Amino acid sequence: MSELKTWLKSQQEIVDRALDSLLPSEDTRPTTIHQAMRYSMFAGGKRLRPVLCLAAAEACSGNIEAALFPASAVEVMHTYSLVHDDLPCMDDDDLRRGRPTAHVVYGEGIAVLAGDALLTEAFTIVAQTPTTKRYNARDYVLELSQTGGSKKLIGGQVLDLEGEGKNLNQEQLVHIHEAKTAALLCSSLRLGGMSANCSAEQLQALTDFGYNLGLAFQVIDDILDVTQTTEQLGKTAGKDESVDKSTYPAILGLEEAKAEAVRLTQLALDALKPLGEQATRLEQIARYMLEREY
Numbered sequence: 636m637s638e639l640k641t642w643l644k645s646q647q648e649i650v651d652r653a654l655d656s657l658l659p660s661e662d663t664r665p666t667t668i669h670q671a672m673r674y675s676m677f678a679g680g681k682r683l684r685p686v687l688c689l690a691a692a693e694a695c696s697g698n699i700e701a702a703l704f705p706a707s708a709v710e711v712m713h714t715y716s717l718v719h720d721d722l723p724c725m726d727d728d729d730l731r732r733g734r735p736t737a738h739v740v741y742g743e744g745i746a747v748l749a750g751d752a753l754l755t756e757a758f759t760i761v762a763q764t765p766t767t768k769r770y771n772a773r774d775y776v777l778e779l780s781q782t783g784g785s786k787k788l789i790g791g792q793v794l795d796l797e798g799e800g801k802n803l804n805q806e807q808l809v810h811i812h813e814a815k816t817a818a819l820l821c822s823s824l825r826l827g828g829m830s831a832n833c834s835a836e837q838l839q840a841l842t843d844f845g846y847n848l849g850l851a852f853q854v855i856d857d858i859l860d861v862t863q864t865t866e867q868l869g870k871t872a873g874k875d876e877s878v879d880k881s882t883y884p885a886i887l888g889l890e891e892a893k894a895e896a897v898r899l900t901q902l903a904l905d906a907l908k909p910l911g912e913q914a915t916r917l918e919q920i921a922r923y924m925l926e927r928e929y
């Protein structure tokens with residue numbers, strides 16, 4: 636596992652360098668907006684989506700230089716969604732990744748605009764992905780815009796807002812997570828594959844892997860929320876204890892939620908079979924995500 640951690644760190648550094656060169660510098664006028672964009676971009680995120688994008692390109696015999704455009708674009712879109720999600724009119728969070736959120740530091744107006752600018756920038760970046768025999772800029776932009784739109788990321792946020800304070804059932808919860816979490820993970824993988832001129836069969840494998848991995852990621856995130864909170868409180872975790880009503884542990888209980896994470900991860904791993912040995916990194920990442928500390 637430590638070899639994987641070293642590899643992940645090296646990929647994160649490569650992605651950070653690409654983001655640094657692709658985004659407007661802090662002294663580009665008007666400087667406030669560019670500083671706010673960079674404040675949120677370089678705040679210590681795990682870079683999971685870009686790393687998946689690069690690993691998908693590798694699984695389809697692609698090269699990292701081409702894949703760095705979609706890898707950066709998905710992280711920029713992800714960051715926009717976090718900046719807007721934290722706003723007072725949404726989740727109203729003061730902290731993100733252990734630091735004050737963008738609206739706390741720069742004010743609400745600049746935070747809204749920084750999110751808007753990041754979203755726009757994501758398309759500028761993804762459109763620069765080199766053309767392959769099968770895919771071109773139109774395909775890359777369509778892929779990202781469908782995922783960012785009202786049926787996926789934004790639609791998921793709408794369902795989340797409308798579900799606040801309600802007891803959602805598992806089907807409703809899955810629907811939100813498909814849109815809010817799985818869609819962008821899926822597109823990260825698909826864009827990596829597309830930048831590597833993947834075949835239709837490879838693209839389908841990456842799609843199925845991304846969908847199941849995205850749902851597993853969310854189940855694991857919900858579990859960690861419970862176990863880490865109860866750990867902090869010095870308690871033993873149990874069903875429905877100190878958890879939001881609309882999470883997997885709240886609906887299924889902690890043990891069932893863990894079993895669901897294992898089941899979804901296995902579905903993701905099964906989906907990789909058509910990609911053969913070249914998908915080893917993707918397989919390792921999926922297993923590693925499941926082993927995140929409970």
Ligand code: GRG
Nearest residue numbers: 680681682683716717719720788789792815816
């Ligand atoms: C369009 C405003 C708007 C929102 C779209 C994606 C989203 C909906 C909201 C972001 C908040 C959120 C909790 C999304 C669920 C996905 C998730 C667990 C995000 C956190 O991703 P990590 O863990 O974060 O990869 P880091 O900080 O590592 O980048």
